[in-house]
Amino acid sequence: MTTSLLRAxxxxxxxxxxxxxxxxxxxxxxxxxxxxxxxxEGSGDLWPQLTAYVxxxxxxxxxxxxxxxGILTGVIGVGTAWLVATANFPGRRLFDWAxxxxxxxxxxxxxxxxxxxxxxxxxxxxxxxxxLGMTDPRALHFPELRSxxxxxxxxxxxxxxxxYLAARASFLMQNATALEAARMLGAGRGEVFFRIALPLARPxxxxxxTLALLEALNDIGAxxxxxxxxxxxxxxxxxLNRSSLxxxxxxSLFMLALVILLFLLERWARKGQRFSAAGKRAQPPARIPLxxxxxxxxxxxxxxxxxxxxxxxxxxxADQAIRKAxxxxxxxxxxxxxxxxxxxxxxxxxxxxxxxxxxAYAIRSDRSGFANPxxxxxxxxxxxxxxxxxxxxxxxLASFDNAIDAAFRQWFGIHTGLLISGSxxxxxxAYTIRFLAVSVNGIEAGxxxxxxxxxxxxxxxxxxxxxxxxxxHLPMLRPALGAAAILVFVDCMKELPATLMLRPxxxxxxxxxxxxEAVRGTYEDGAIAAILIVLAGLLPVILLARISRNAIAxx
Amino acid sequence: MRRFVFSLAFAAAAAxxxxxxxxxxxxxxxxxxxxxxxxxxxxxxDLFTKETGIKVNSIFIEKGMAERVAAxxxxxxxxxxxxxxxxxxxxxxxxxxxxGVQSEALNAGVPAHLRDKDGHWFALSLRARLFxxxxxxxxxxxxxxxxxxxxxxxxxxxIRSGQHPYNTxxxxxxxxxxxxxxxxxxxxxxxxxxxxxxxxxDREVARDILxxxxxxxVGNSYYVGLMRGRQNEEQNKWGAAINVVLPTFPGGGTHVxxxxxxxxxxxxxxxxxxxxxxxLVSPEAQAAYAKVNYEYPVRPGAQIDPxxxxxxxxxxxxxxxxxxxxxxxxxxxxxxxxxxxx
Numbered sequence: 001m002t003t004s005l006l007r008a009x010x011x012x013x014x015x016x017x018x019x020x021x022x023x024x025x026x027x028x029x030x031x032x033x034x035x036x037x038x039x040x041e042g043s044g045d046l047w048p049q050l051t052a053y054v055x056x057x058x059x060x061x062x063x064x065x066x067x068x069x070g071i072l073t074g075v076i077g078v079g080t081a082w083l084v085a086t087a088n089f090p091g092r093r094l095f096d097w098a099x100x101x102x103x104x105x106x107x108x109x110x111x112x113x114x115x116x117x118x119x120x121x122x123x124x125x126x127x128x129x130x131x132l133g134m135t136d137p138r139a140l141h142f143p144e145l146r147s148x149x150x151x152x153x154x155x156x157x158x159x160x161x162x163x164y165l166a167a168r169a170s171f172l173m174q175n176a177t178a179l180e181a182a183r184m185l186g187a188g189r190g191e192v193f194f195r196i197a198l199p200l201a202r203p204x205x206x207x208x209x210t211l212a213l214l215e216a217l218n219d220i221g222a223x224x225x226x227x228x229x230x231x232x233x234x235x236x237x238x239x240l241n242r243s244s245l246x247x248x249x250x251x252s253l254f255m256l257a258l259v260i261l262l263f264l265l266e267r268w269a270r271k272g273q274r275f276s277a278a279g280k281r282a283q284p285p286a287r288i289p290l291x292x293x294x295x296x297x298x299x300x301x302x303x304x305x306x307x308x309x310x311x312x313x314x315x316x317x318a319d320q321a322i323r324k325a326x327x328x329x330x331x332x333x334x335x336x337x338x339x340x341x342x343x344x345x346x347x348x349x350x351x352x353x354x355x356x357x358x359x360a361y362a363i364r365s366d367r368s369g370f371a372n373p374x375x376x377x378x379x380x381x382x383x384x385x386x387x388x389x390x391x392x393x394x395x396x397l398a399s400f401d402n403a404i405d406a407a408f409r410q411w412f413g414i415h416t417g418l419l420i421s422g423s424x425x426x427x428x429x430a431y432t433i434r435f436l437a438v439s440v441n442g443i444e445a446g447x448x449x450x451x452x453x454x455x456x457x458x459x460x461x462x463x464x465x466x467x468x469x470x471x472x473h474l475p476m477l478r479p480a481l482g483a484a485a486i487l488v489f490v491d492c493m494k495e496l497p498a499t500l501m502l503r504p505x506x507x508x509x510x511x512x513x514x515x516x517e518a519v520r521g522t523y524e525d526g527a528i529a530a531i532l533i534v535l536a537g538l539l540p541v542i543l544l545a546r547i548s549r550n551a552i553a554x555x
Numbered sequence: 556m557r558r559f560v561f562s563l564a565f566a567a568a569a570a571x572x573x574x575x576x577x578x579x580x581x582x583x584x585x586x587x588x589x590x591x592x593x594x595x596x597x598x599x600x601d602l603f604t605k606e607t608g609i610k611v612n613s614i615f616i617e618k619g620m621a622e623r624v625a626a627x628x629x630x631x632x633x634x635x636x637x638x639x640x641x642x643x644x645x646x647x648x649x650x651x652x653x654x655g656v657q658s659e660a661l662n663a664g665v666p667a668h669l670r671d672k673d674g675h676w677f678a679l680s681l682r683a684r685l686f687x688x689x690x691x692x693x694x695x696x697x698x699x700x701x702x703x704x705x706x707x708x709x710x711x712x713x714i715r716s717g718q719h720p721y722n723t724x725x726x727x728x729x730x731x732x733x734x735x736x737x738x739x740x741x742x743x744x745x746x747x748x749x750x751x752x753x754x755x756x757d758r759e760v761a762r763d764i765l766x767x768x769x770x771x772x773v774g775n776s777y778y779v780g781l782m783r784g785r786q787n788e789e790q791n792k793w794g795a796a797i798n799v800v801l802p803t804f805p806g807g808g809t810h811v812x813x814x815x816x817x818x819x820x821x822x823x824x825x826x827x828x829x830x831x832x833x834x835l836v837s838p839e840a841q842a843a844y845a846k847v848n849y850e851y852p853v854r855p856g857a858q859i860d861p862x863x864x865x866x867x868x869x870x871x872x873x874x875x876x877x878x879x880x881x882x883x884x885x886x887x888x889x890x891x892x893x894x895x896x897x
Contacts, residue, residue, distance in 0.1 A: 053891040061897075115755075120766035138767035146752040227716065227754025229896050237718040240618060241887040243646050387618055394619075398626035405630055418630050501619045505586060505632055506612055516615055519592045521758050521781065521790075 017362040017465065018371045024355050025374040028381050028433050031392025032256070035249045038391075043247035050238065050247065055254075058234040064148055065155070065223070065230060066213050072156025073212040076305045077163025078205055082193060083302060085171035088287040089295040095302040097545030102309030103161045103487075104537030106494040108221025109514065109530045110158050112523060113313040115225060118145050151228045155219065157309040159212040165483075165544075166208030169445075170201035189288075206266060207441055211382075214437075217259070218385040220497055231255045232385045245391070252388045259383040263376075314534060320527035330528060334513070338532050341509040344424060344499075345492035348431035352488045353481060355432060356439030361469055364447050365455065379437035386434065386497030393430055393502065397421040423504050430498045435491050439484045446480020447473075479547050486544040490537045510536075585827045587613040589637035590620050591814060596637075598847050603834045609827050621650040624819060633819040634828040637679075640720035641876040642727075642883045644815040648675045653817035656829055664836030664854050668875060669813065678813035678876075679835050680850035683776040683869055684725050685809070686800040689764045693771060693798070700729060700802045700810070703771070704744025712748040713760045713772035717895030718887060721757075721775060721812060726886035727879045728810045728872060735885060742893045753896050758782060758793065765796035775812075776869075780849025780862045799866045808872030814850070 043050075083089070084096050117124055120137040129140050144150065174197060182196050183189075198205075223230050231251065239248035290298050359378050362371035381389065401418045408414045420426050450473065458468040474481070496511045503512060510533045517526030587593065587600075593613035600611040616623060624633050624647075636647050647653055648671070655674040662670075669678035686698055695702075703712060715722065730738040750769035760772030761782060782794030801809045816835070818828045834840055841857035844850050849860050851869065890896070 049888050049891070053888065053894075057894065057897055119762070120768060121762065136767065144751060146754050225754060227752035227896060236618065237887065241642075241718050241720065241723050242884050243642070243649070245622065391619055391622055394623055394626035398628060398630075402628050402630055418627060418632075421627060422630070422632070497618075501616060501623065503614075505614050512615070515617075516592050516594065519615075519617070520595060521756060521778075522787075524787075 017358055018366050018374075020358045021362040021366075021371050021374045021378065024359060024436070025377040027429075028378045028436065030396045031384070031389055031433065032253075032380070034395045035252055035388065035392045038395075039246055039249035039253055041246040043244050043250060046238070046242060046244050046247045047250070050234075050251070054234050054238070055231075055251070058229055058231045059258075061148070061228055062217065062230045062232075065151060065228060066216060068148070068152030069155045069159060069216040070209055070213055072152060073160040073163045074205065074209050076156065076160040077165075077208060077212075078167045078198070078201075080160075080302050080305060081164050081167035081171055082197070083298050085168050086197075086287060087290050087298060089290040089298040091299050091302070092287075095306065097542055098306055098310075099164050099302060100161045100541050100545050101306065101314075101538070102158045103490055103541050103544075104534045105158055105310060105313055106221065106496070106511070106533060107155060107158055107215075107219050108225070108496060108518075109317070109533070110154055110309075110313050111222035111225040112518065112530075113316045114145060114154060116523070117312070117316055118142065146226045148228060151223055151226045154222055154226070155216045157305055159215050160305055160309065162211040162215070163205060163208035165487075166204040166445075167201055170204035171197060173449075174200055204445070207445070210263075210266075211438065211441070214259070214382050217255075217383070220385065220387070235385060235388060239391075248388070249391075252384065255385075256380065256383055260380070314531075317527055317531045317534065320524055321531040324524050324527050328525070333508070334510075334529060334532065337508050337510050337513050337529065338536065340507055341493055341511070341533070342536065344427055344431070344509065345489050347424075348428045348435070348492045349485050349489040351428060352432045352435055352439045353485050355436055356443050356484060357469070357474075357477075357481070359436070359440050360443035360447055361465075361473065363444065364452075365465060375440060379440055381433035382435065382437035384434070386430075386495060386499075387501055389430060389434060390498040390501040393426065393433070394421065397426055397429070421502075424507065426502045427499060427504070430502050431488075431492045431495060434495065434498065435488045438487050438491060442484030442487060443477060443480055446477045446484075449480075450476050482547040483544055486540040486547070489540050493533060493537055583824055583827050584610040584612055585634045585824055585831050586632045587611060587635045587637055587831075588616055588620050588624060588633045588819070589613055590617055590643060591615075591637060591639045593637075595848055596844075599835060599840055599843055600831075602840065602843060603831055606834070607830065609830065611831065621647045621652050624652040625650055627821075629821050631819060631821050632823060634822040634824050635816055635831060636819050637814070637816045639812070639814045640724060641813055641815070641880045642720055642724060644676045644678075644813065644817070645877070645880050647817055652820050654820045654822070654825075656818050656825075656832075658829055658833060660833040661829075661836060664833070664841070666853065666855060669853050674818075676815050676817045677832060677836065678815045678853045680814045680841075680844045680848065681811050681853060681871075682814070682850055683801065683809050683811050683871075684721060685774060685776055685779070685866070686802050687761050687764060687772050687774050687779075687797040688800055689770045690796055690798050696798065696800055698800050698802050700725070700804060701733075701741060702802070703773070704741045704748065706744070706748070708748040708771055710748065710750050711770040712745060713750055713763045713769035714745070714753050715755055715757060715760070715773075716753045717742070717890035722753075722773070723883055723886045723890070724812050724879055725773070725810050726890060727882035728804065728874060730882045730885055730889075731874045731878055732804045735889070738886075739889050739893060742889055742895055746893055746895050758790065761793040761797050765793050776851070776863060776866065777849040779866065780860055784849060784860070784862050801867050801869060803870075804872050804874075806873055808870050808874075811851070811869075811871045813853075813876065 080095070080099050084092060084099065116122055119125065120142070125137070125140060125142055129137070132140070134140055179192055179196055182192050187195065218232055220232055224233060235248045235251045238251060239245050359375045363375045366372065398418065398421045401421050404419060405416045408416045420429070454472060455468060458472050463471065494511065496515060499509055500512055500515060503509065510529045513529040514526040517523065517529070593615050600613065604610055620636065620638065624631050624636065636653065638644050638647065653675045657674050661677055665677050670676065688695070726738060726742065729741060733741070751763065757774035757778045760774045763769050764772060779794060779799055782790045803809055816832055818825060818832070822828050836854055838854060838857055841852035841854040845852050845858055845860045845863070849863050851859060851863070
């Protein structure tokens, strides 16, 4: 057994990377194993109740939410990407990067802003009543935001950039020849889109929609404020109200199984289809100039998601923050928290990126058959809700720390304390596990554009696998790495539930600050921290837009 | 590229140095883990530090506090565990992360029914679960909890999630008084009366009453003080839009919950932890609790804030909190069974 394993490794192109990927997968899987262990303690008589009263509605709610968010992000993301990539209209260059801006807004902040803005006492309904000459707030019947429709609306408009980013890149890379050939054969613009461009872009779109859906699935901020009882919310109430961590762990594993099932289904549906970029640099199709009403329609189609997903909440927050800063000033602790947020997010981004490079390279060059399943396992962290991941991490980390402490005390008389779980390392690890999928996906997409012949050439010229990676791949992957880094960075900055549970004693971040203010009901005080998160996320997002455009423009 | 990798490694090393754990409990400092936002009681910690010179550090861990302390084990820096809701307090005890402490001052400051006989937990303050009603549209002032299911409130009731600990405890108390069947019927009735999805916090109830979404809702007593007593133009309006009713159970009592604290099992600094708890139930701190937080003090005879006193005389429901906590799971189950939050 051992020898055959060894042989398999040796025969793999890059045994070191395959081994490292296995190690990464082991680390990622450790919280899941801890959860399985907790779940195995048994939840007593809880499960029949859960299946009778909790899970059916939670699964149905989750399904509706995901279906709605999937469709909305798909339509907005693909639609705007298609316009920006293939047409020319006033404002196109602005929309090209601005459509990514909602990435900087955490869902919990968006939900807060809209609950306030759309309240009967808020500015929008008040203005409407003023226009209609109404005085009683009860006279106007406005759709209730605390509803499934409201949740889909908010999450759709803030998560669509994941799809936009992927779809735009894909449309820009599509070979003009295929599209023009179709057009010459008499296909209309719609037919070209639906029969050629869309199927070609499907893998990219699926990745984008998947990221958006997993964000929606794990969301605790927006859905909780809006009162949507998803599976994630059911996990929390089982744990905290029924005091059953095993029950909560069981639901988490159930949810994880559902996610994996969906992944497998999608891959099965794609089976047999092969997509690969042409060996030659594809010539992007010339943009079609739009005029008159079509141009205006295109502008509106791009302006709407931007206005709802970014401009409105941003202006609202800025207004609140400025008012607060004038009356109360900016506290010194906010600066420290901004520093903490940036520091944790940067370190986690670095680690996640390195791990992502290892995994993506192992997938590319491995022939032992280990790397691919291991890399899939390494990506499951994205499907675990933050708090659940944190609970799963607590035990392995603290046991490790306590074992080290005990050993050091016995042998050297040194007290090491909680090395990982008592320091920021726990947080960095949690972010890495949570967002590794984002980095692996991004780097894999970059690799897809590098022909395998490049690798063969490098290796046959005597480069080691590490040399090939360092000298050939990394420089070529730079745009993909940059894009992945920025997505991970922004995700880390926004992350709340795991941060709340794992941050070291005495350390606050902007996200935990906002949450604490929200809990106390002093929303206005949280506005400055909220605008700081958004501002800190803006620069990377704008950079991301540039990188992804340049990556496509220059071979 | 190499430079990039090197700078990354350097940054990681520098950060690792920065992130090494703080020496826990330097100079007898007391570390508080709390599920309740600690800034609310920061003024009390400051007062304690001023009097004793002992520094208090706190960390807000809303979910999973007991899990974290349990995992940290013998090396946990936690000295005191604080939480709100009797169920949460008892959960920490059941999780085995607390220790019993005996103290004359604590026993004198906290009535016997508001603390554990072995000293595993002590209530520090009380809050009543009340009705907020519209000043303009509701004339009733004597209401029972059962009245909330009266069909005359159809489409007029606002409440936060049925799975929030405050509501879970209220439903559990209802089960204690009326039995499971009637409690279920009551929940169904309340559910049928809802004006909107159960979500948000208690303050939103007052805000939605002002906004005309509902006429009556359920909220904790101290929020009334926070809305009316603090300087905040918007929330002052919410507080002014409502009348507050002290609803009753049979026997004439109003449902009350606690905020409480325990000494952590592996407290590195037990002596000072006990000192802090003793301070928190002292006449001075109890009066500050009422003033800063608008809560009811646990110490008999301590002053109540005038805004809260103006709500009426509180008669506490006579059913023991521990008995209520026993019905918590059943309460959560009933809320799910009637689809309260759907």
